[in-house]
């Protein structure tokens with residue numbers, strides 16, 4: 372018996388085998404979970420479908436989280452297939468590269484709104500459609516980063532979006548607690564992924580981890596995945612509204 376045996380859930384945010392969502396999916400499967408996946412668009416489907424099939428996914432659905440109709444369609448399909456579900460993984464973020472390269476004060480109005488919509492509001496929208504289908508004891512997680520509460524160089528508008536995301540976690544946790552549903556965030560250290568490639572000087576962030584993090588390295592997708600199993604399983608049944616750092620201890624030794 373795995374920690375996730377008998378639990379069914381959906382994962383938003385696999386782009387390829389480097390994705391943090393993929394690390395999470397593998398750990399959930401290893402613990403016995405039954406999985407559904409979404410992919411952003413047709414070009415992503417080519418990569419995501421074979422990965423999802425390799426973990427015996429029961430649903431593989433398109434979903435651009437900026438579109439409410441697509442989110443609604445996903446949960447209608449989940450209801451038709453499973454009736455209810457036990458967990459949701461939200462591992463989605465986006466900001467215009469141009470806005471990440473400019474000084475923060477020059478962030479465009481449209482770019483600010485876009486980053487907030489895809490990277491923060493989408494958790495609220497996904498939770499709204501998931502809420503009626505989640506079993507008591509259900510759990511939702513999202514992915515954040517230290518740039519939510521520190522001014523991390525080059526993270527800029529994405530840091531502001533992560534701050535909104537973390538605050539949304541607390542408000543959603545406060546609301547859904549009565550239904551016995553928990554909402555938490557994992558704040559991961561820097562990991563080389565497609566999304567990370569949009570952050571200027573990302574390599575420097577990894578180097579800082581190697582030099583200063585107590586564990587003298589950054590973290591892996593697998594380590595984030597193992598923490599996700601904790602938050603999505605009954606191991607964390609008393610924990611909600613938390614932003615949990617998985618950052619090799621970097622936060623405790625580096626102040627900026």
Ligand code: NAD
Pocket residue numbers: 383384385386387389390391392410411415434435436437461462463464465489514515516558559560561562563564565566567
């Ligand atoms: P990734 O590129 O593998 O995943 C980002 C995902 O967001 C992709 O699957 C992409 O298709 C999806 N996405 C973007 N716009 C979308 C939209 N409109 N609708 C639906 N999906 C959309 O990169 P990742 O690093 O694994 O990112 C996953 C999460 O982890 C993000 O929230 C990211 O901010 C967070 N995070 C990443 C790091 C890191 O260093 N890589 C650190 C901390 C937190």
